[in-house]
Amino acid sequence: MSTVTSLAHADTNDLDAFFMPFTANRQFKKAPRMLVGAEGMHYITMDGRRVLDAAAGMWCVNAGHCREQIVQAVQRQAATMDYSPAFQMGNPAAFELASRIAALAPGDLDTLFYANSGSEAVDTTLKIALAYHRARGQGERTRFIGRERGYHGVGFGGTSVGGMKNNRKAFGSLLPGVDHLRHTHDPKEMAFSRGQPEWGAHLAEDLVRLCELHDPSTIAAVIVEPVAGSTGVLPPPKGYLERLREICDQHGILLIFDEVITGFGRLGASFAAEKFGIVPDMMTMAKGMTNAMVPASAVLMRRGIYDALMQGPEWMIELAHGYTYSAHPLAVAAGLATLDIYRDEGLFERAAALSPKFEDAIHSLKGLPHVTDIRNLGLMAAIDLEPRPGQPSARGYEVFLECYQQGVYLRYTADTLAFSPPLIVEESQIDQIFDTVGKAIRAVA
Numbered sequence: 001m002s003t004v005t006s007l008a009h010a011d012t013n014d015l016d017a018f019f020m021p022f023t024a025n026r027q028f029k030k031a032p033r034m035l036v037g038a039e040g041m042h043y044i045t046m047d048g049r050r051v052l053d054a055a056a057g058m059w060c061v062n063a064g065h066c067r068e069q070i071v072q073a074v075q076r077q078a079a080t081m082d083y084s085p086a087f088q089m090g091n092p093a094a095f096e097l098a099s100r101i102a103a104l105a106p107g108d109l110d111t112l113f114y115a116n117s118g119s120e121a122v123d124t125t126l127k128i129a130l131a132y133h134r135a136r137g138q139g140e141r142t143r144f145i146g147r148e149r150g151y152h153g154v155g156f157g158g159t160s161v162g163g164m165k166n167n168r169k170a171f172g173s174l175l176p177g178v179d180h181l182r183h184t185h186d187p188k189e190m191a192f193s194r195g196q197p198e199w200g201a202h203l204a205e206d207l208v209r210l211c212e213l214h215d216p217s218t219i220a221a222v223i224v225e226p227v228a229g230s231t232g233v234l235p236p237p238k239g240y241l242e243r244l245r246e247i248c249d250q251h252g253i254l255l256i257f258d259e260v261i262t263g264f265g266r267l268g269a270s271f272a273a274e275k276f277g278i279v280p281d282m283m284t285m286a287k288g289m290t291n292a293m294v295p296a297s298a299v300l301m302r303r304g305i306y307d308a309l310m311q312g313p314e315w316m317i318e319l320a321h322g323y324t325y326s327a328h329p330l331a332v333a334a335g336l337a338t339l340d341i342y343r344d345e346g347l348f349e350r351a352a353a354l355s356p357k358f359e360d361a362i363h364s365l366k367g368l369p370h371v372t373d374i375r376n377l378g379l380m381a382a383i384d385l386e387p388r389p390g391q392p393s394a395r396g397y398e399v400f401l402e403c404y405q406q407g408v409y410l411r412y413t414a415d416t417l418a419f420s421p422p423l424i425v426e427e428s429q430i431d432q433i434f435d436t437v438g439k440a441i442r443a444v445a
């Protein structure tokens, strides 16, 4: 049994009682990294250190930690109405939040369905895609196309359309009828690109190949992250998303953007759809929706999808789908307060204004030992390190650990380091992040 003796209730604290998600449990429990507080741009560790958060938690605390306005909104709501069902009952604030989010999105992305996590939002989009086609008499459209290196959460739907191989391999055959586009990252052509790579629009033609293989009339939807996040920040090549949109339109296939990371200012715009000027048929969102203070997610869909589902007698439930905690009052209160902060502090614009500085700072690490690629867009970026022979992910972990010890928290996936600071980050903190990372890369052989 591994324990942490300095915790208040050390005698009852069996670390093995918590099977930690996406964690090397045995390694972690030998030397736990415990966080006990958070404020603005920082975490506070159990041993009292302040650690700069270069990852916005997990790409989610976009307005910074423990924002008073959101804390108060959640506290007020908890004391007023702790919970209300969203099945056959309404809370006016949930309609207000839906309208305000829809107003941030481009085109006729007008109707919002609430869930609680990014994974649930993804699976919701897939189910709505099927139900939509069926409602229009095209029930034979049942296939989904994801993309290699895509991450769409951990439900069976999201795992199936996802393309990160370690996330799939233990879980059997997953959903039938799913295929994948090739991913868009080719370091030979685009290493050290700043922003969207010039090369690679033609990779969207892979969708034409899959349409020919499966017959487009069998394909319900294509789902992609507009900028792939968890796989290591892959901005789309210029023209790529535009071409996916064209091919989907040509064949009546729905295009879904998974905006769980890219939503709420990460790219210096409300959503990636806004930034790239491409209107998908549905988009997911989560993370920054409530500044991560209360779990919440949603699917925003074009008006035509909602309208197509409004069929049959009015007393009938139109979509047999939803969650006990859909539109949870605490999440809705947090969401409204979060949107106020984004608006009042101009945080999406702030992210856009800071991104050239962020880009210069991270690209200044080009040329350091083992750095094989650096990529960025808006306030998200990644550094690829060359894996140590026979020890994949060891180097990434050691750099992460060294940075944490030196006061900077970042995310790492295998040998890729990822950065997505809260949008309130100061220029001096951007310097601190990349100075620390540079020293850590030099220190770790």
Ligand SMILES: Cc1ncc(COP(=O)(O)O)c(C=O)c1O
Pocket (backbone or CB within 6 Å): 116, 117, 118, 119, 120, 122, 151, 152, 153, 154, 225, 229, 230, 258, 259, 260, 261, 286, 287
């Ligand atoms: C693009 C994308 N989709 C879905 C998810 C899953 O979200 P959650 O962990 O809230 O289920 C994530 C999480 O990082 C994500 O980045």
